[in-house]
Amino acid sequence: MKDETRVNHPPLPPQPSDNQSLLFPIYENVKWEFETVDESLRMIRGEREGYFYSRVANPTVRQLELLLAGLQRREDCVTCASGVNAIAQTLLALTQTNDQVLHFAEGYAPTRQLTRNLLGRYGVRSTMLSIEDHVGIERALAGTPTKLVIFESPTNPVTKIADIAVITRLARQYGALTVLDNTFAGFHQHGKFEVDLFVHSLTKFATGAGDVMGGAVIGSGEPIRKVRAEFRALGSQLDPHSASLMVRGMKTYFVRYRTQSAHALAVAEWLAARPEVENVRYPGLTSSRFHALARAQMQDFGCVVTFDLRAGAEAGRRVTEALTLFAHTASLGSTESLIVPPQMMGGRELNPEEREWSDIRAGSIRLSIGLEDPHDLIADLERAFAAAR
Numbered sequence: 001m002k003d004e005t006r007v008n009h010p011p012l013p014p015q016p017s018d019n020q021s022l023l024f025p026i027y028e029n030v031k032w033e034f035e036t037v038d039e040s041l042r043m044i045r046g047e048r049e050g051y052f053y054s055r056v057a058n059p060t061v062r063q064l065e066l067l068l069a070g071l072q073r074r075e076d077c078v079t080c081a082s083g084v085n086a087i088a089q090t091l092l093a094l095t096q097t098n099d100q101v102l103h104f105a106e107g108y109a110p111t112r113q114l115t116r117n118l119l120g121r122y123g124v125r126s127t128m129l130s131i132e133d134h135v136g137i138e139r140a141l142a143g144t145p146t147k148l149v150i151f152e153s154p155t156n157p158v159t160k161i162a163d164i165a166v167i168t169r170l171a172r173q174y175g176a177l178t179v180l181d182n183t184f185a186g187f188h189q190h191g192k193f194e195v196d197l198f199v200h201s202l203t204k205f206a207t208g209a210g211d212v213m214g215g216a217v218i219g220s221g222e223p224i225r226k227v228r229a230e231f232r233a234l235g236s237q238l239d240p241h242s243a244s245l246m247v248r249g250m251k252t253y254f255v256r257y258r259t260q261s262a263h264a265l266a267v268a269e270w271l272a273a274r275p276e277v278e279n280v281r282y283p284g285l286t287s288s289r290f291h292a293l294a295r296a297q298m299q300d301f302g303c304v305v306t307f308d309l310r311a312g313a314e315a316g317r318r319v320t321e322a323l324t325l326f327a328h329t330a331s332l333g334s335t336e337s338l339i340v341p342p343q344m345m346g347g348r349e350l351n352p353e354e355r356e357w358s359d360i361r362a363g364s365i366r367l368s369i370g371l372e373d374p375h376d377l378i379a380d381l382e383r384a385f386a387a388a389r
């Protein structure tokens with residue numbers, strides 16, 4: 001063998017079958033081969049297990065998908081490049097021209113924009129309501145055959161709790177699929193409800209480090225099979241290295257999620273006692289109007305605490321700029337605490353009625369509570385409130 005050939009066919013080190021690595025290797029690899037053409041054909045026809053091309057399946061990515069499907073108590077999971085990617089492709093996979101989608105003013109702004117603008121371009125119609133309007137939801141489903149209902153709980157950014165049992169029951173009754181963006185609740189909650197598909201941003205809680213982006217769709221039966229086939233055709237697969245970082249991050253998921261939830265409750269209780277604060281929206285607070293519903297649906301209430309400053313947006317700007325431990329930036333769920341000031345709370349494309357449903361007020365601020373000592377976070381907030389006065 002000439003050296004030019006040798007470097008393209010490096011020797012395989014021994015890998016005894018009774019001597020396994022503890023961590024699954026990162027298959028930073030695009031293609032797999034079979035000994036025979038017939039086996040390749042069987043693989044492509046789905047008649048055997050295996051791998052052929054990483055856009056279709058990759059073992060490292062597959063380990064993450066199987067882990068997430070198990071946590072969410074469903075058959076299968078498909079991952080992709082970001083949370084927005086998961087939402088966009090799910091909407092595209094499940095709808096066609098003249099279909100009707102029901103969505104909500106309280107949700108993540110890009111979801112509303114994808115539903116109205118992207119689907120709208122392909123002739124998919126949509127209705128927007130408030131997640132609390134059960135009468136309106138039933139009227140909409142009864143009045144117009146609806147393909148799917150996409151919603152969140154807790155909602156981003158004001159942490160309203162959707163009544164998942166009511167929404168899934170109505171959707172089933174009128175033949176609509178339900179898609180729940182479960183990013184805030186995490187991978188371990190809401191699996192007991194009859195939700196057809198869960199979507200997640202993996203960017204938030206999968207590693208908690210804010211170092212990789214990803215998205216996932218989790219479900220059972222025909223809807224997830226359809227989503228898997230369409231995602232592969234659209235080609236925005238998660239990179240195996242990112243998937244491996246997420247599998248590693250997931251080992252501390254419960255410790256992080258539960259500790260962040262406990263710290264969030266401590267911060268929410270402190271805020272609720274402050275004269276500068278009009279209202280604290282945290283479903284874990286016993287004074288929250290969503291607390292009873294949240295308790296019935298969840299065990300852990302998450303790390304996002306939204307509150308309204310009486311003094312309004314400019315005071316919110318001063319508080320944000322005076323904080324030293326909270327990073328003033330997008331995203332949530334990371335081990336460091338974050339803040340979104342009133343000026344960046346979104347909802348600007350909503351009409352006055354929808355904006356009222358969205359419940360974003362002049363002084364609304366969203367906090368994501370991390371793993372710092374909560375006393376330090378509270379001291380930082382206290383200093384910032386004093387500085388903003």
Ligand SMILES: *Cc1c(COP(=O)(O)O)cnc(C)c1O
Pocket residue numbers: 082083084085108152156181183184200201202203204213214215331
């Ligand atoms: C962040 C977020 C997304 C989008 O996720 P990316 O990974 O940033 O694309 C979707 N839904 C909710 C509720 C989110 O908070």
